Amino acid sequence: MTAFFQSLGLPYEWAWTVATVVAIVVVSLLVMFSVAMVIYVDRKVLGAIMLRRGPNVVGPFGLLQSFADGLKVFLQETIIPTAANKGIFLLAPIITFTVALAAWAVIPFWDGGVIADINVGLLYILAISSMGVYGVVMSGWASNSKYPFFSAMRASAQMISYEVSIGFVLVCVVLFAGTFNLGGIVRAQQSFGLGVINAYAVHPLLFPMWVVFFISALAETARAPFDLTEAESELVAGYQTEYSSMSFALFWLGEYANILLMCSLNTLLFWGGWLPPLDIPVLYMVPGIVWFLVKTFLFFFMFSWIWATVPRYRYDQLMRLGWKVFLPMSLLFVAVTSGYLMATGHFDKVGIAEVPATATEIVQTNPAQPTAVRGQS
Known part of the structure; x- marks a missing residue:
């Protein structure tokens, strides 16, 4: 998504920021919509097990019942x-x-x-x-x-x-x-x-x-x-x-x-x-x-x-x-x-045993550090 916004002419920093905000909004909306649906599922499962109908009036098969309840508490x-x-x-x-x-x-x-x-x-x-x-x-x-x-x-x-x-x-x-x-x-x-x-x-x-x-x-x-x-x-x-x-x-x-x-x-x-x-x-x-x-x-x-x-x-x-x-x-x-x-020998396979053991080795092998820093002890 960052690459998409970069293609629209935004610099990388702004493209990353906008892409992150869009992703947060999309995931938040999907989670809240899923919550409304699982509340409906919860009530239908309980109704079926307890030999009741569950929500079946608001919307087809009662699918809009959770949204009606949300509107009710909002008002x-x-x-x-x-x-x-x-x-x-x-x-x-x-x-x-x-x-x-x-x-x-x-x-x-x-x-x-x-x-x-x-x-x-x-x-x-x-x-x-x-x-x-x-x-x-x-x-x-x-x-x-x-x-x-x-x-x-x-x-x-x-x-x-x-x-x-x-x-x-x-x-x-x-x-x-x-x-x-x-x-x-x-x-x-x-x-x-x-x-x-x-x-x-x-x-x-x-x-x-x-x-x-x-x-x-x-x-x-x-x-x-x-x-x-x-x-x-x-x-x-x-x-x-x-x-x-x-x-x-x-x-x-x-x-x-x-x-x-x-x-x-x-x-x-x-x-x-x-x-x-x-x-x-x-x-x-x-x-x-x-x-x-x-x-x-x-x-x-x-x-x-x-x-x-x-x-x-x-x-x-x-x-x-x-x-x-x-x-x-x-x-x-x-x-x-x-x-x-x-x-x-599982740890050898996943590479845990190969982690540098000392602080000096970590500094010397860290590619994120500049060469001058990596060479210092």
């Missing part, structure tokens, strides 16, 4: 409780929505189809996703109501607990791929399983880690059976209880954008991303973005399926699963995985 009045801290109360949904969109900057939809193809994309995702809890905590505290406050305390403990397990799971993936770049992780999965399957999840050491990651993603996004932050039978609506109009809608947009993000990470880290399921030439005729979207929405269907069928955990069960099961299990697999890769 409603924003009510701020008298005793609430107004500044933080209004800032909380904005943070939740903004952080949820910012994480998509490093998600590759196809090979090269990413806004920011940075080498530490996975670390960026961890940093951004960990900030999502701030919106929930701020809303719970600023509402000056006991139910949102209980929800905020639950959310902070729940998200922190399961982020620890997710971090160790990602260490196992990085050890296999040899990179934090999400595109590099996807490319490393090509022909990984039996020389024909494009997925890390088929490996005996990584399949259990995918299961841990999938369940932890449910807890991280507060989806059932881990939706204790907004448990209707206990907390009315949790941290969203005092919110209305567009501030409530921003929470919903941010929540579903995070759910889609976790579904896409399941696809990218364990199931081949934009690659077809099998390394067969005829399957590559299908565009990579199609494979990426199909896999992502398949995982979203699994999220909805679990919501409709699995009862909610008690809070002590939630904490026990995170700290007494997933944390020891993920730590054990980090040790076993690194030992296995060392024993099989």
Whole structure:
């Protein structure tokens, strides 16, 4: 896209800036449109499993129901409780929505189809996703109501607990791929399983880690059976209880954008991303973005399926699963995985063992430094 704007006569700096802004706008609009569609899918799946119709009136097959709901909340009045801290109360949904969109900057939809193809994309995702809890905590505290406050305390403990397990799971993936770049992780999965399957999840050491990651993603996004932050039978609506109009809608947009993000990470880290399921030439005729979207929405269907069928955990069960099961299990697999890769010489193949060992060697071999600098010790 930068080359296109350069062809229109713009200098490189302006062409890159305009191309980046256009990419951000396009991805943001696509994510928000996808959120509207997956809310519709969520309700249709729940309706089918519970023997109900789901949305079927507004638009053909009810496809416009999510947009009608969005128009409804847009036209409603924003009510701020008298005793609430107004500044933080209004800032909380904005943070939740903004952080949820910012994480998509490093998600590759196809090979090269990413806004920011940075080498530490996975670390960026961890940093951004960990900030999502701030919106929930701020809303719970600023509402000056006991139910949102209980929800905020639950959310902070729940998200922190399961982020620890997710971090160790990602260490196992990085050890296999040899990179934090999400595109590099996807490319490393090509022909990984039996020389024909494009997925890390088929490996005996990584399949259990995918299961841990999938369940932890449910807890991280507060989806059932881990939706204790907004448990209707206990907390009315949790941290969203005092919110209305567009501030409530921003929470919903941010929540579903995070759910889609976790579904896409399941696809990218364990199931081949934009690659077809099998390394067969005829399957590559299908565009990579199609494979990426199909896999992502398949995982979203699994999220909805679990919501409709699995009862909610008690809070002590939630904490026990995170700290007494997933944390020891993920730590054990980090040790076993690194030992296995060392024993099989995997690090020599991916080039990790060839990294310069001293600061002097790094300076002398860094092509980004001028020759005069590289020659100095």
